[in-house]
Amino acid sequence: MAISEAEAVVMDVLWREAPRTAEEILTEVGPAQSWQEGTVKSLLNRLLRKKAVHAERDGRRYLYTPLLTREQYVQQESKGLLDRLFGGRVAPLVAHFSEQRKLSKKDIAELRKLLKELDDEQ
Amino acid sequence: MAISEAEAVVMDVLWREAPRTAEEILTEVGPAQSWQEGTVKSLLNRLLRKKAVHAERDGRRYLYTPLLTREQYVQQESKGLLDRLFGGRVAPLVAHFSEQRKLSKKDIAELRKLLKELDDEQ
DNA sequence: ATTTGATGTTTACACGCGTAATTGATGGCG
């Protein structure tokens, strides 16, 4: 089963640093999301059920560690979008952003560099 | 309110050609999705409520036309992903696909062309 | 040993979604 958006917020915290306790997650994410303790706990439990995180007992609390990597998640999400909207091809996606004037100078520079590297490595 | 995935399938039909009747939509999308008549009608109604399509009476049936354009939809969806996963920047996204070896020859060629054009236009 | 505070687990509930059956409207036919 897929990871929901709220669940992904929790994963994000764990991707930045792990393992973490539920409370640490709450203090990091609570203010921005204005979530309560129970909410975070529920999300953690659903992530456990989905095998996206692992929990290890540490005294009276648990330490949570991500099992699903950020790379895997990003991969799934972006492939999904690419397939649904751009026929699975990257260039049309970039073209879209280009038309939308969403390419910054920095983006363009980096893209150039990237293409150069692809060139160099034969 | 956002358009769901099933609703987007219906929109896709209308983006390819509009206006269309519910039945036309069904025959175009029913086989692939194995949806029934009622399903398509429901989706159309939800899209109406969301003001994503417009319905115009034509005798005893309706002709449905998209109000939300494909461009707008693609824009929303891809901006969402970009912001959530790549800090709103395009280059990291492309880099991601590059690392994942998801850039085809064709992609690379097109990206080169695109960058060239950006160059030319000043 | 009992209470209390900290944690985690279970249960709850409203809402959107996917899917469809049921009901309602309406125009054509006998």
Added chain:
DNA sequence: CGCCATCAATTACGCGTGTAAACATCAAAT
């Protein structure tokens, strides 16, 4: 004019989600 076929609209239902209250557990303090 009344009935049937054709559409659309309403209602339904199970499931995941966002959010949280209620409940359980257990170590620590008294």
